[in-house]
Amino acid sequence: MGMTMTQKILAAHAGLESVVAGQLIEARLDLVLGNDVTTPVAVKEFSKVGIDKVFDKTKVAIVPDHFTPNKDIKAAEQCKFIREFARDKEIENYFEVGEMGIEHALIPEKGLVVPGDVVIGADSHTCTYGALGAFSTGIGSTDMAAGMATGKAWFKVPSALKFVLTGKMQKWVSGKDVILHIIGMIGVDGALYKSMEFVGDGIKNLSMDDRFTMANMAIEAGAKNGIFPVDEKTLEYVKAHSTKEYTIYEADEDAEYDAVYEIDLSTIRPTVAFPHLPENTRTIDEVGDIKVDQVVIGSCTNGRMEDLRMAASILRGKKVAKGVRVIVFPGTQKIYLQALEEGLVKDIVEAGAVFSTPTCGPCLGGHMGILAKGERAIATTNRNFVGRMGHPESEVYLASPAVAAASALTGKITNPEEIA
Amino acid sequence: MKARGRVFKYGDNVDTDVIIPARYLNTSDPQELAKHCMEDIDSTFAQKVQEGDIIVADKNFGCGSSREHAPIAIKASGVSCVIASTFARIFYRNAINIGLPILECEAAVKGIEAGDEVEIDFGTGTITNLTKNETYQAQAFPEFMQKIIAADGLIKYIQKDLA
Numbered sequence: 001m002g003m004t005m006t007q008k009i010l011a012a013h014a015g016l017e018s019v020v021a022g023q024l025i026e027a028r029l030d031l032v033l034g035n036d037v038t039t040p041v042a043v044k045e046f047s048k049v050g051i052d053k054v055f056d057k058t059k060v061a062i063v064p065d066h067f068t069p070n071k072d073i074k075a076a077e078q079c080k081f082i083r084e085f086a087r088d089k090e091i092e093n094y095f096e097v098g099e100m101g102i103e104h105a106l107i108p109e110k111g112l113v114v115p116g117d118v119v120i121g122a123d124s125h126t127c128t129y130g131a132l133g134a135f136s137t138g139i140g141s142t143d144m145a146a147g148m149a150t151g152k153a154w155f156k157v158p159s160a161l162k163f164v165l166t167g168k169m170q171k172w173v174s175g176k177d178v179i180l181h182i183i184g185m186i187g188v189d190g191a192l193y194k195s196m197e198f199v200g201d202g203i204k205n206l207s208m209d210d211r212f213t214m215a216n217m218a219i220e221a222g223a224k225n226g227i228f229p230v231d232e233k234t235l236e237y238v239k240a241h242s243t244k245e246y247t248i249y250e251a252d253e254d255a256e257y258d259a260v261y262e263i264d265l266s267t268i269r270p271t272v273a274f275p276h277l278p279e280n281t282r283t284i285d286e287v288g289d290i291k292v293d294q295v296v297i298g299s300c301t302n303g304r305m306e307d308l309r310m311a312a313s314i315l316r317g318k319k320v321a322k323g324v325r326v327i328v329f330p331g332t333q334k335i336y337l338q339a340l341e342e343g344l345v346k347d348i349v350e351a352g353a354v355f356s357t358p359t360c361g362p363c364l365g366g367h368m369g370i371l372a373k374g375e376r377a378i379a380t381t382n383r384n385f386v387g388r389m390g391h392p393e394s395e396v397y398l399a400s401p402a403v404a405a406a407s408a409l410t411g412k413i414t415n416p417e418e419i420a
Numbered sequence: 421m422k423a424r425g426r427v428f429k430y431g432d433n434v435d436t437d438v439i440i441p442a443r444y445l446n447t448s449d450p451q452e453l454a455k456h457c458m459e460d461i462d463s464t465f466a467q468k469v470q471e472g473d474i475i476v477a478d479k480n481f482g483c484g485s486s487r488e489h490a491p492i493a494i495k496a497s498g499v500s501c502v503i504a505s506t507f508a509r510i511f512y513r514n515a516i517n518i519g520l521p522i523l524e525c526e527a528a529v530k531g532i533e534a535g536d537e538v539e540i541d542f543g544t545g546t547i548t549n550l551t552k553n554e555t556y557q558a559q560a561f562p563e564f565m566q567k568i569i570a571a572d573g574l575i576k577y578i579q580k581d582l583a
Contacts, residue, residue, distance in 0.1 A: 024564045041448045041488050048575050051582060067446060074446035124486040124510055140488035140514035146578050154564065188433055189480035193509050222480060224509055277433060364442040364485070383484060385437045387460040392441075 002252025004160040005227055006195040009135040009249050013118045021159035021256075029059065030134075031112055032147040033121030035103055035360075036064035036075070039082045041141035042122055046085075046148055054089050055151030061093035061112055062086050063103040066360045071367035101332025101358045104128040104216060104300035109332055111242025115230045116249055120144070120153050125300050125382065127218045131211035132238065133230035133248065138219060158224045160195040161186070162257040165202030167266035172416040174310070175210030176302055176380065176400035179217040180271040182263070184281030191223035194258060197251065198228050202265045208237045209306040216301045217382050220278040272378075272413060273398035276386045284403060284415040294377040295320075295408040296389075297401050298329025298356070299363045302380035305335055307401040312344035314405035314419060315351035321411030326353035327369045333358065353408065365389050371396075378407045421542045423500035423521065424550075425472035429534035434461060434477050435484035436511065440493045448489060450496035457493040471498035474540070476532050478504065482511025488518065495520040501540050503547065503558070505529045516565055517574040523547065528556035 003011065003018060011019040013027040032054075034042055039062050046054075054060050062082055067075035086094035093112060100106060104125050113119055115133035119126060122144035129136035139153065147153050163182065183190070196218045198211075206214070211228050218226025228234070230248045238246060269283035297303075297311045308330060320326045328348050330336040336358065339345050345355050362369030363381040371377055371390030377397070379389065384396035397413060406416040438461040440453055447453070458465035475494065481504035482490060491514045494502065501521040515522045521542060528547045532538060536551040545558040561569065571577035 024562060037442075037445045037487065037489075041492075044448070045575050049579060049582060066442075072446060078446060078448075122486055122488075124484065126486075138486040138510050140486050140491075140510060140517060142488060142517035142574050143513060146517075146574050149582065150578055188483060189506065189508070192480065192506060219484075219510075222483060222508060364437070366442055366445075383435075383437070385435045385484060387441050388437050392460040 001256065002254035004195060004255045005197055005229065005249050005251040006135055006160060006225060007157055009116055009118060010155060010157055019157045021157055023157045024154060025157060026152050026154050027118050029120060029147050029151050029153055030117040031059055031061060031119040032144060033061045033103060033107065033119065033123065033126060034144050035066050035123050036068060036079050036082060037066045038122035038141045038144065040078045042144040042148065043082060043085045045142050045145035049145065049149045051149060054091065054148045057090045058092050060091050060148050061107060062091055063095050063100055063106060065100055065102050066364065067366050068359055069097050069357065099333060102300045102303055102360055105303055105331025105335065108132060108212065109241060109334060111244060114238050114242050114244045114246035115234060116247030120147050124219045125216050127223065127225050128212055128216040128300060130215035130218065130225050130227035131208060133228060133234055135225055135227065137225045158193055158195045159258050160197050161191050162260045163196060163198045164200040164260060164262045165198060165265055166200050167202050167264045168205040169265045169268060172270055172402045173268055174400050174402065175206060175213035177268050177271040178265065179214040180273050180278065180281050180398065181268050183217065183221045183278045184271065186221055188220060188277050188279045189222040191218065191221040194223055196221065196223045196226040198226065203228060204231060205265065207306060208233055209304040212304065213301055220382060270400060270403050270415060272403060273384055275384050275395040275397065278384060278398060287413050290397065290413040291376065291411060292324060292378045292407055292413065293375040294369060294371060295324060295326040295404050296362050296369060296377055296379035296381060297404050299360070299381040300331065301382045302401050303329050303331030303335065305338060307380065308335065308339045308344050310401045311405040312347040314402060314416060315353065315408065316347040318351055318409055320352040320408045324408060324411045326408040327356060327362065328353050329356045329361065330358055362389055378404050378413055380404050422539060423472060423474065424539040425474045425500055426470065427474050427476050427532055427534055427536045427538055428465060428469070429532065430461065430475065430477040432479045433483055434481050436482055436487050436490040437484055439482065439490040440487065445487060445489055450492050453489050453493035454496035457497045466497065469497045469499065472500045473498060474538050475499055475502045476529055478529055479506050481507050483508035486510045488514045491515040491518055491520045503528050516568055519573045523558040525556050525558035528558065531556060
């Protein structure tokens with residue numbers, strides 16, 4: 001029986017000829033990742049194992065990005081704790097404030113993941129790296145600790161859903177709209193325990209930034225991972241960012257899928273997820289009159305160059321609506337600098353928005369843009385759960401950078417087609 | 421091993437943000453986390469919960485963030501088991517890894533109501549609703565996971581290999 005792309009990567013890392021869905025395997029890890037919220041718990045667990053070294057100091061990455069620059073004393077203590085661990089264990093890929101970025105924007109940029117890798121990260125959006133044709137999945141702190149100790153992790157081999165993408169997206173539509181559309185279609189547990197494998201002719205029309213955004217939100221459908229085939233765009237990205245050796249895996253023609261969905265990208269409209277689940281999607285044409293108090297553009301989902309270029313192109317030469325707070329977060333320091341060089345920061349600031357240092361900040365209700373009771377935000381982030389960005393009685397609407405930027409100008413959720 | 425307690429009941433898609441909001445994640449101390457467990461979905465949970473109590477919820481329990489603080493907060497609250505129709509996959513791993521018993525059982529979720537007194541026999545996977553005098557059969561863990569549970573969590577399990 002044929003294997004899916006994910007199954008092939010897992011089989012190779014388990015030293016097996018083949019695997020089948022449901023099989024429990026132990027796989028070799030190419031990277032183990034953690035952040036400032038999850039790593040402290042992992043370090044405590046690691047210390048119980050009773051060994052002094054991590055399995056490979058080049059294959060562990062620690063990125064303090066959630067509550068940094070430190071938002072309070074407790075957060076500072078947590079960061080200090082993991083900084084000392086990283087120093088003590090000589091972790092090569094520890095990224096301090098000033099060189100760090102939002103982990104899932106930073107790790108690919110640093111070339112730490114290449115096609116065919118197996119990656120675990122103590123952060124649910126670790127599934128982002130599926131954009132590079134790697135198997136990449138979120139786990140918790142204890143799994144991170146065990147991964148740092150042994151260089152291995154156990155997995156139940158997932159079955160898969162196949163998404164055949166055709167056509168080309170309309171102007172103002174991006175990867176965010178595609179993945180919101182898919183989550184709206186299959187639900188927040190529609191891919192529970194499964195892989196989401198994206199294939200088809202339409203993939204060539206998706207930029208790497210679109211693919212990162214789509215793979216990033218696979219977890220919002222409950223998936224174990226999301227994965228894209230490796231093509232010329234992937235290899236161009238990999239060659240520009242990494243010197244690591246890579247392996248290209250392709251799904252077998254007779255691979256089995258639990259379901260196959262065909263999606264014509266040209267039919268997808270700008271899409272918004274209403275509170276309080278990412279599956280509560282409506283097209284921009286069905287949104288109605290929704291006023292917003294805050295606009296957040298950035299995060300591991302949408303804090304890359306194309307996202308900032310899109311936002312700046314809409315804000316350029318205009319002013320954000322009176323009384324609306326607009327906060328823009330670049331994914332990494334490198335993205336920050338490039339946005340500066342391209343004049344995007346000027347466009348954004350002149351329009352009356354804030355341009356922040358990279359941080360996960362408001363996405364998870366950490367800091368840098370918390371909502372008060374009854375307030376409402378439109379955000380390019382990934383979750384709109386109860387209390388996600390602040391008060392339990394606040395609301396988050398999820399959308400693309402284009403919709404968020406258009407909404408910044410009007411103070412209500414707005415179709416970018418009407419602004420341009 | 422058995423557990424017995426009163427039931428707190430919730431619906432679909434209870435996410436880890438409502439189990440333990442991020443505003444409390446500047447600590448990983450289990451007792452501190454327990455003070456805010458379930459705060460954004462059930463503000464009186466932390467005051468009402470008693471040692472041995474059981475959480476019953478419908479589909480996709482523990483979805484969202486990978487924060488292990490969520491099962492840690494539940495366990496430190498004294499909860500003896502979470503029963504759900506399905507669990508989100510990261511929460512499922514985390515619960516097993518830290519030794520919080522969890523069971524998937526749709527029939528139990530349908531039959532059990534908030535406040536019911538429930539007893540669980542982990543050896544057989546039998547769930548008994550003492551209030552309604554009903555029993556439900558949960559799926560047994562795969563053998564591999566039973567070994568992790570028997571070792572009292574993943575860290576002790578891997579210690580054997582590394583020793």
